[in-house]
Amino acid sequence: MPQVMSSPEAYDAIIVGSGAGGGMAAYNLTKAGAKCLMLEAGSWYDAARDSKWLEWVYHTPHRGAANPKTLIDYLSAVVGGWQVEGEPYLSAPGSEWMWFRSRMLGGRTNAWGRIALRNGPYDFKPYSRDGKGSDWPISYEDLAPYYDKTEELIGVFGSAEGLENTPDGRFLPPPAPRCYELLIQRTCKELHIPCVPSRLAILTRALNGRPACHYVSQCGRGCRLGSNFSSPAVLLFPAQLTGNLEIRCDAMAREVLIDSEGRAAGVSYIDKKSRKEVQARGNVIVLAASSCETARLLLNSRTPRFPSGLANSSGLVGKYLMDTVMSDVTGFLPTLMDLPPHNEDGVGGMHLYMPWWNYQKQQRHELPFSRGYHIEFGGGRQGMPMPGLLSGSQRFSGGGYGENLKQSCRKLYGSFVGLHGRGEMIPNEDSYCEIDDRVVDQWGIPVLKFHFKWGQDETLMARHMQEIFREIVNAAGGQVVASRGPEQQWGISHGGECIHEVGGARMGNDPKTSVLNSHCQAWDCKNLFVADGAPFVSNADKNPTLTIMALAWRTSEFIAEQVRKRNI
């Protein structure tokens, strides 16, 4: 028996990863007629079958609480998580990087928050605007048609607002706001902070054979009816109907294979079930394994021709790693006490949000940090009660026990609101990942070591979040329950904690200062493309998934055109 299996078939394209970017590449390339092989490191997942939809918390182990070691709960549509058994990673001293990895078909699109915001024109040219970071090689106008197409395909609700650097999209109607959202919106109006319908990839009208939402606020569990966007339901299963897509799960990519002319020839992966290496051959290789896994794959593809890894002549693979700045404040709003009981579930996410409103102030240098954040908020009676509900209530009820305690729990229920800042990080030299050759995972693949540092812009932004959120809570007549001061670095999150890690194989106009060209094609290897978050040059406060998909669509069109022209 040979120890290395080789697939006899050569595919037009091999796509590594089945999440937002890989799904979008598969959807478009299969429609263009390409025979595609998709490699997914995790197991098969189909929300229509596997979602823990409508399950009551009291029928689940530990009432659905997150496991204290993995931080993953039973109800969420997550396989993988903050720790993947047998797949370690390292953080350099002082860099507490948190790395969330999915090991399931569809990746993180199964459980994500469905927040689908477009980057605005400023977000593609941040260096030109404030002299920090770098510009993208493309502009908003280049990507706008792909945002349009993506929204029309996946379904995004929202409203046209015409706000600065917050482009409107092709929206389905937004759901009516919840009670606590209206209360906060009224306060924001007084404070001159815009508070508008959010933009989520959830259907409020039937679309392309998918029914509208049924409003049980459980998107994170995966939707059995496919009313929210996930890669399997909306991209992969339709792509399979073309007959051009073969999906192999439990296939852990190890390296990109190179032929004697320096072209990518295929992908070597470990079949997890047999633990044997398999080599698949393809004409085009698309990496969409998630930003850091993509960087890891490139760095592990070392050959005499490419001793520092594939596509890495610039030395920039793994560099300029970014996440989103997070900081939160929780408020207790007595006005919300003792309301008439009502169902506040709604969609699986916020119905309103606050886009960044200080672009002009920053342009006039009136704020001590250069980039923006938006505010997400939740609370009230939304969602099924989970362990931790009303914890610490003695601060508001005075404590006690017995019938009085029951009465105060009923009164307090639904009167808390959490404000969550999500802000832009400027890429820096101290934030990157590299291979540590001394450690391998259980598949024999060398692992990543992370280096990460927030800059001053980010910590000052977190301070601003704390100040503004406290102001909102107080102006709404509330009391701040939990807030962070300078001794806790204004509550700034750990790098990676927001699960918005992007960068590591950035695009650019110059092969010396970028890994990919403006079509996400490797400068060093013309049949190699990246379709996840790794090409990002900056990480606007706008959640990355919609941009990953629009960019992957644009890249897929370019690939199809280049193949047609016989350029690759």
Next chain:
Amino acid sequence: MEEKRARNIRLERREILKLMAAMPGAALISAAPFVSSLAKAMPGQSARLLDPADYQPKVLDPHEWKTVRVLCDWIIPADQTSGSATQAGVPEFIDDWLEFQGGNLPAEIRGGLTWLDTECNRSFGHDFIEGTSDQQKQILDRIAFPQKAAAEDASAVAFFNHLRDLVVSGFYTSEIGIADLPYLGNEPQSEWHGCPEAVLIKLALVPAKKTA
């Protein structure tokens, strides 16, 4: 037997859903009412977990177990609206939670139970669970009201805050507690209407309608 039935129903539901997924788009537009009736007809997916009838404590010893049961019903007794913490399976939730969370939590809770017995023995000459209702109340009143408690009881106050949180968590995530709040969700809707008028009025988000 019960579990077998549940499994059959679960299978049926999967079959139905498969069928729904195969239907053309237009037919799915008003899936929600159908989903709703389906959800109502289903009991829980899994057989009831941590069934009090045959639960064996994993962390608490028999004396601690009895003590926790008594404390649970002091914290959440039955009232006119709903049942008690023990009726809602809270002691089972707590014992399981101590094992699940691990770390310092079991020691903290068991230490608090020992404090209760020690103080009861000093005052009344017996353990907490052997005390009269008045004696138990007397000791709980020392530690259940953080703002009024004596400084030297601070650690016991912290214990009781933690225990109260655990009981509240366990109770309000039980079937009885969820109905008590009441949480009215997990109920598929064919349309979403936003904040009800009665609440809008109470929050002064719309002017109250003039009475004729």
